[in-house]
Amino acid sequence: MNDQALSSTIQLLKELVERPSPSGFTTDIMNYVEDVLKQAGVTFDRSNKGAVIATLKGEDEAKQRMLTAHVDTLGAMVKEIKPSGRLRLDLIGGFAYHSIEGEYCVIHKADGGTVSGTIVMHQSSVHVYKNAKTAERNQQNMEVRVDANVNSVDETRALGIEVGDIVSFDPRFQQTESGYIKSRHLDDKASVALLLQLMKTIQEEGTVLPHTTHVLISNNEEIGYGGNSNIPPEVVEYLAVDMGAIGDGQQTDEFSASICVKDASGPYHYGLRQHFVNLCETNNIDYKLDIYPYYGSDASAAIKAGHDIVHGLIGPGIEGSHSMERTHTSSLAHTYRLIDAYVRSGMVH
Template sequence: MKRYETMELIRKLVSIPSPSGNTGEIISFIEQYIKDWNVEAKRNHKGGLIITIKGDDEKKHRLLTAHVDTLGAMVKEIKGNGRLKLSMIGGFRWNAVEGEYCEIETSLGKTYTGTILMHQTSVHVYKDAGKLERNEENIEVRLDERVSSKEEVRELGIEVGDFVSFDPRVQLTESGYIKSRHLDDKASVAILLQLIKRIQEENIVLPYTTHFLISNNEEIGYGGNSNIPEETVEYLAVDMGAIGDGQSSDEYTVSICAKDSSGPYHYGLRKHLIQLAKDNNIDYKVDIYPYYGSDASAAIRAGADVKHGLIGPGIDASHAFERTHESSIRHTEALLYQYVQSTLVEG
């Protein structure tokens, strides 16, 4: 069975480790992926990638962004028994990674594998193993190396500050789902790359010069708050729609965000996106995310004078073992395709 091309690209992206602060490998992958396309691409000083397609109007610009950085961890301490304590990168709960396989990358580029576990895991030894708090003190990494002391671990080259990435365990199902860690936000990165490819293949002349920022620090709050050309009028973040009790978003439609923890998104731009969806038979849901922020809201906090919006595929179990359906990917692609060819929002 031939897989939907965007889903295969998502599979490739989630399989490349890229916790916030260590995204060079995946940015290089994207640079190679687009190298034969007729687009301008450059890295910013923070290590993100800015891809630009010139349009008819070069005085008014659009910027779309998705982030390639993910949740992860750093080695905080090498314990006397040869295990590792961790410090979180990004906002997740320790129970979401308990039992997960991981990789530790040393500063010299060597990689070791391990498993994230409670120190008190064995029920044959620890009576209250299931009741103990999942926290920084009790969670540790068991290395797949024959080590039992701090000195033996350091001899491997592992030190405090080394990056730890989580096994994505990506799987595509015959029923159209993709389940994996880090669909937030590599699903959206794949969608933007496919959009750029389609624009090039169909020789579409965009009405406005449009920038695509593949940001690399969103999970820690500042991925897309800079490198915004002063001509930019509209700034659209493409990021996951969060699913749960009281939410409208689902795994089969494109989510359009009205408000998150930063406040309302631009009302006129939101209405414009909804009208584009209605006019083009694109299935969508409007939603509010109470504990969420995006690169677009980071740009507003940084003082960018833009109309900002947020859309994306619906992702179940965000910041844990995530899942979405190809239907949601397709509807998000369709809305973005219409958006980049539409006129700017007035007022």
């Protein structure tokens, strides 16, 4: 991956994370994805669920591949307008309340307008509440402090805020001089940026891949079923490109491509993961094999849905998943090189 392609990928990533897209609220970002594909001249379609399926024609159309990454993110929904005029939340996606304490947020109203706010503990002032430090961070105790002069249900409702409104979190994207990228929603917009850049590059080159390859940008992964439909019957290999999980006991880091051998759904296809290893060894791509203990992907969702496919999972290493996330440009670069080598290689199965 040359410097120009890396720079383009990072710009795509920045534009992706700065567009709010909690699961169930992805129309705008899907329109952005379509605009990128149109500019690149890539053929695509839109599913009834709102996903985008791009297609790169290959030499072999009998045995096809599908790659997927998801553009939906964690978020929340207004559960209740409290008597104080503040908002109680219901979470979208699997994350802990403590990971959003103190975060700036936006309430997306049904009329298309927005209102800003901050997610705080009800007992936030240590000068007033004895249990400010020890109270549990949960739905009962955490609330949105709306940036408006509201002190009742009626005053908040007069702003146009209602139960069911989507709440998105400030991504706070930063790229450091040392090569780190810090932001919410790197899961999985980092992988979406990689796949968009890959399609742009292949289209610009005029390359014909050995197998027709579909790229599914799904929009419901965080709630468990983003990539289990719209899989053409010719697809034999199905690769989820999603974040690599970092933590105690993990090999995955922020500087290499992560190859998942097993997650909570069970093992990934042994032959396919060995193919990834061989591609890394042959092309001097830094990689780590790993098990993600509390994880499921669009590929595993497709398997559970009954599709007769060979499935795999790779991605950049992301520190602090489902919280304030971070990766390094070298992880993006190595993951990109692995994806690129894979789509240009022969079929495993």
